Amino acid sequence: DAGVTQSPTHLIKTRGQQVTLRCSPKSGHDTVSWYQQALGQGPQFIFQYYEEEERQRGNFPDRFSGHQFPNYSSELNVNALLLGDSALYLCASSLGLMNTEAFFGQGTRLTVV
Amino acid sequence: GEDVEQSLFLSVREGDSSVINCTYTDSSSTYLYWYKQEPGAGLQLLTYIFSNMDMKQDQRLTVLLNKKDKHLSLRIADTQTGDSAIYFCAEWDNAGNMLTFGGGTRLMVKP
Numbered sequence: 001d002a003g004v005t006q007s008p009t010h011l012i013k014t015r016g017q018q019v020t021l022r023c024s025p026k027s028g029h030d031t032v033s034w035y036q037q038a039l040g041q042g043p044q045f046i047f048q049y050y051e052e053e054e055r056q057r058g059n060f061p062d063r064f065s066g067h068q069f070p071n072y073s074s075e076l077n078v079n080a081l082l083l084g085d086s087a088l089y090l091c092a093s094s095l096g097l098m099n100t101e102a103f104f105g106q107g108t109r110l111t112v113v
Numbered sequence: 114g115e116d117v118e119q120s121l122f123l124s125v126r127e128g129d130s131s132v133i134n135c136t137y138t139d140s141s142s143t144y145l146y147w148y149k150q151e152p153g154a155g156l157q158l159l160t161y162i163f164s165n166m167d168m169k170q171d172q173r174l175t176v177l178l179n180k181k182d183k184h185l186s187l188r189i190a191d192t193q194t195g196d197s198a199i200y201f202c203a204e205w206d207n208a209g210n211m212l213t214f215g216g217g218t219r220l221m222v223k224p
Contacts, residue, residue: 004155033211042117042201042214043156056210090155092212100144100205102212104156 002027004093004105012111013081021076021108025093032074033102034066037088049074050097078110086112117215119202124221131189133218135202138183142204145178146212147187150199159187159200189220197222 005024013019025032031050035043045058049068068074072093078085088109092102116138125131137145146161162169162176162185169176175188189196199217206213 006155035212040216042203042216043212045209045211045213048210058209058211092156097210101158101161103158104148106155 004029004091004103006089006091006105006108008108009106010109010111012113014113015081015083017081018077018079019081019110021078021089021091021110022073023076023091023093023105024073025091026103029093029095029103030072031094031097031099032068032072033092033094034074034076035090035092035104036060037090037107039087043090046076048097055097081112083112086110117202117204117213119200119215119218121216122219122221124223125192127192127194127222127224129192131187131192131196131220131222133187133189133200133202133220135185135187135215136183137185137202137204137213137215139204139206139213140180140183141207143207144205145176145185146201146203146205147174147176147185148201148203148214150201150217152198156201192220192222194222194224196220 033048034046037043048056063079088107090107091105094102147159148156173190202215203212
């Protein structure tokens with residue numbers, strides 16, 4: 001049983017560019033949440049997708065957007081990259097909107113230069 | 114808003130017990146969690162406790178919850194070098210359907 005998988009594992013982008021990160025949830029899970037973890041800090045909630053809609057959003061600008069597909073996989077898009085967007089981006093999946101047991105992927109390390 | 118605080122660093126000797134502490138502010142939190150993160154890896158869910166419980170034990174792990182003081186602790190018995198990692202405390206935000214994490218405690222286990 002595959003857990004949460006994220007791609008790519010590492011990525012280097014230039015300031016001003018756009019990036020797309022991908023996440024496949026754990027088998028049987030239908031809800032995907034995205035978190036940003038800056039170096040030396042705890043993860044910060046970006047947003048959550050359920051039934052292909054953004055359900056909740058943390059304190060992140062509109063440059064951060066996402067999508068969920070019918071197969072429950074999800075993408076995180078970041079436009080107009082800033083140096084401060086360099087971080088580990090973590091995807092978490094769970095079953096149902098109110099489910100409180102979330103499983104995390106290995107993350108995508110984004111470096112903006 | 115919610116805030117979760119942890120001490121930054123803990124060093125113990127192999128075989129000793131480790132106790133990692135956490136304080137939180139959201140009294141309406143229903144679940145509190147401990148996650149482990151090894152270098153270059155994602156988060157591994159270790160255990161969680163429902164807010165109406167005082168204690169939960171799972172093999173070498175013991176979670177204690179003092180709801181009055183909003184204090185959560187994780188005790189690791191017989192700590193091994195493989196336990197060296199960063200440990201994150203997190204609370205479940207019912208309103209936001211999200212986890213709010215502390216800054217993490219780096220546990221170093223010396224042989």
